[in-house]
Amino acid sequence: MTEAGTHEFTVASTRDIHIGRVVGLRLDQVVMPGGNTAAREVVEHLGAVAIAALDDDGNVVLIHQYRHPLGRRIWELPAGLIDGPGEDPVDAAKRELVEEVGLVAEDWSVLVDVAASPGFTDEVVRVFLATGLSSVEREVLGDEEADLVAKRVPLVEAVRMALAGEIVNGAAIAGVLAAQAVDSGTAAPRQADAPWVDRPTRFAARQQAQAGGAH
Incomplete structure (x- = not known):
């Protein structure tokens, strides 16, 4: 019998x-304790970033966006996919902040890394804290982004929304609560380039390999 926790x-x-x-689905046969195998469906994901952008008045930027799997618009933080294995997550976050809400930030740090649903997907979202905000021209790149509504909400109100079930996006909830912890001095963020142990890589590597094979 295999000792518990060592298999x-x-x-x-x-x-x-x-x-x-955007995603891939694979079926793995995984060796279980005792020698049997079990099927595990795994959704591979590119990985994503989200941004808790705080202004000097203590407001956080939220977006109201349609999400088809839920069939409704929900409140989220500005966020987006990482373009590929070579893209720096901070660069991805800076791009998404401009594209979705027309903002740039002077200071960047890491709040939390959120495994979306580790029972079946390798998707992990890195949530950044962005401060020192200023406005720039926003370039709308897609139909969904054209419908997106941005709103500055007091951070304490965003926390209330999360606890009241008015914000249901996992990365947004984690980011808002973490931003409050940092803003209140309860905790400190990590450096913007902090190691990201669970960053998804498999699906991005597939895309890179396919692109290379197409030439």
């Missing part, structure tokens, strides 16, 4: 079920 969960076999534009 190494190796993959006996794997096969692709679906490879899409």
